[in-house]
Amino acid sequence: MKLSASTLTALPASVQTPAYKRKAHAPGVVHLGLGAFHRAHQAMVFDRLLTAGDTRWGIHGVGMTRPDLVDQLRAQDGLYAVRVADGQGVTWQVPGALWRMSVATTERDAVVQAIAAPTTRWVTLTVTEKGYTPALGQLLLDGLRLRQQAGLPGITIASCDNLQGNGHKLQALVKTAATTHDGELLRWLDAQCAFPCSMVDRIVPAATPEVLAAAQEALGVPDQCALSTEGFWEWVIEDRFADPADAALLRSAGVRVTSDVHSYEEAKLRMLNGSHTAMALMGAVTGRAFIADCIAQPGIRQYVHRLMSLEVAPHLKRSDWAAYRDALIERFANPHLRHSVHQIATDSSLKIPQRWPGTILSQLSCGASVDHMAFAAATWIRYALGEDEAGQAYMLNDPQAPSIMAMAKDQKNTLQSCAEALLSRQDIWGPDLPQQAVWRKRVCDWHAEILQRGLMAALDHLLASAN
Template sequence: MPLSALTLSSLPATIQTPTYDRTAHAPGVVHLGLGAFHRAHQAMVFDQLLTRGDTRWGIHGVGMTRPDLVNQLRAQDGLYAVRIADAQGVKWQVLGALWRTNVAATERDAVVQAIAAPATRWVTLTVTEKGYTQALGQLLLDGLRLRQQAGLPGITVASCDNLQGNGHKLQALVKAQISSNDTTPQDAQLLRWLDALCAFPCSMVDRIVPAATPEVMAAAQEALGVQDNCALSTEGFWEWVIEDRFADPSDAAVLQSAGVRVTGDVHSYEEAKLRMLNGSHSAMALMGAVTGRPFIASCIGVDHIRTFVHQLMGREVAPHLSRSDWAEYRDALIARFGNPYLKHSVHQIATDSSQKIPQRWPPSVLGQIAQGASFEHHALAAAVFVRYTLGVDENGQPYALNDPQADSLMALGAAQRTEPAACVRALLSREDLWGTTLPHNTAWLARVTHWHQHILQHGVDAAIQQLLAQEA
């Protein structure tokens, strides 16, 4: 028997379930990018607000391309369970904040109409780094234009993706869809309306949410007594830092009451998360993929990898952060990475590495270079990335590169067997990966080449141990 509105009352009393009416009100939030992360992060914040009786936070969830998840959620009346598990224990919660669903690729007009609906107050986005396309900007603009034409209030449009200045990038993307060469009076009016009445706050979100697995679904069945094809597992820790910039200024106090940090300084939290959590995640994911370790927990559980990550964050990332409590943040991250309940696949995290690495590694490397300090940990991580493009691990097991640049990366990777130094040079010369400065730094090239040779000859683990010995 599946989880649904009909079976909700049959769940064990120990399971927290929605107590609010899910049918009497229209959704107030349109969310683009209905993946695991949103459903175990922002949706849980909105669920908390709904539970308190604030009916404005129901979600109209939008899958961007694939209908699979949307169809599964529809079959369960938008209900799904989340396992929250860490050293403090394990608990299950059924979320009910998801009231309506659509797929943007096949139901675009319904999504535009949802953005333009009178009840809509917010649009939130988790579309990944590669999702910030002209098509996304046009989708948002079409919905916002309808609002403006109908004389409706402006809304808050909040990016929750791992992009620095994500609110600024999103606002620029939307406005760029209005032609600057042949702007009509209506376009000019729309631009004035966007600037005056809509808000695009920057934000930083932090919670480890692995993709759903059969193990989690089996655990959900045991805990709930019903089948849940959309169940998720996450950690107890969560953080949402958002800029104090809202279409309705009173939303700041509402979000703060639910544990969200509203601030004028998102940047310090944003850069710490991108470079410490996400930067370490990318390094470990690539190491795990190449060495055949399947999960982040199985990487951080190895002494030399844990020491490497600790030193990467403390020695090469922290000196260039403005977040003052970085040491506590680093230590908390090490503990979080080791959570045995989070089967966070290294290949999931290594997905789209060409889009992620430019945000995560180069700022720290350039900071170290400017100070004349060591960047060996990042150089080794970059060498592992080069080795990763081979598409086969050290045990001879092949894996797929799930990346927008997969073809060009694999073409470079193939050259490693015969011309490894040329392969490193070619990959490090790419400004889309490393920016405009690093590709011309000979010391950086030399150290990545050194560690790449060491990895090809002796393996990733031996290279890490060699680095730790020389940095001791």
């Protein structure tokens, strides 16, 4: 016995289950990147639309590299439970929007055919920052080419990853895959397909044994794909769709459709994601396992509040940033979200360029302090040692880990030269920051203090000096 279509009706009445016939129609959405975030975010939005009676939002989910996850979901008929937990309480829901599944690496043709299917109206993506490769562009273009050749209408292709201008980047990636013989295809792409920019926000930790055990207790049957998330969610998407009527439909499901995604996108990247990365690095260095453990420490909580208030917010266009900041701090403290600091610190060399340099350069341009951002950068350099302050080793899960660790390994003996070397990397800091002497000095000063006195003592000094 496990969670599946055959056991769905036997679940306790307290568990919200699909109120519509699943798989009576072909999927209308192909989603690339079948991880936890999509299943606890967009899939639940599409579940709302299906519940409202619109049968066009079933999902063909594509695992990009993980056949094990796809196999588990197939064994459960695409069903999984989501624990939604915050200060208001705990509820369990089984979304029913996931109807078909494929693995991109072993079933590529099935994915191409799914994109080209007459019933497909949308393609959505959560492949993470490192997933925007030429192979992805080629996969999408191959599916779109089949649509164009069959005389089918264009579709909406929506990136839901933490990339600024993600719709523009995705469109450029797809077009780059085209050849000189694809002129007609490109004209069709421009005329009929839409690549809206979007911002997505919900904290979805990786599943843990605790969540799986809690799911079995709540459902009465095992669920190998269960997830836990918070009550808050936000999806802001540009009003640019192949079918303009989709705007009203998405609004009815709680999505914010706007012409100004950038203001929300920038606030999320710099406030939520930027402070998340800083906290995760602090947690890793000081031996704290989860974000809730970090924000529970008064010094770290005060640091995050000041980072957002003093250095990030002055350069944002989101007018309600103060309320957003306060909500973020409460979300970080959610005890139900055991969000691993090492999970968040994954791929930092790809995330930092999106989250930190814009704030730093804006502060420098007006002669304002960059000490909170410099402390975060100094913590990242210390993190690159690969061991916490108690001497416990950890792995850097990062595509640049070998080169970063090689540059960082002797930092205890050659403080400034190691820090300067890592701060000179334009692939992380961009072309301008490495030239800023004030920035480099503040990072080097805080890095030296972190190594000599310990991170929390250095943090106390920062907070005292900022008063």
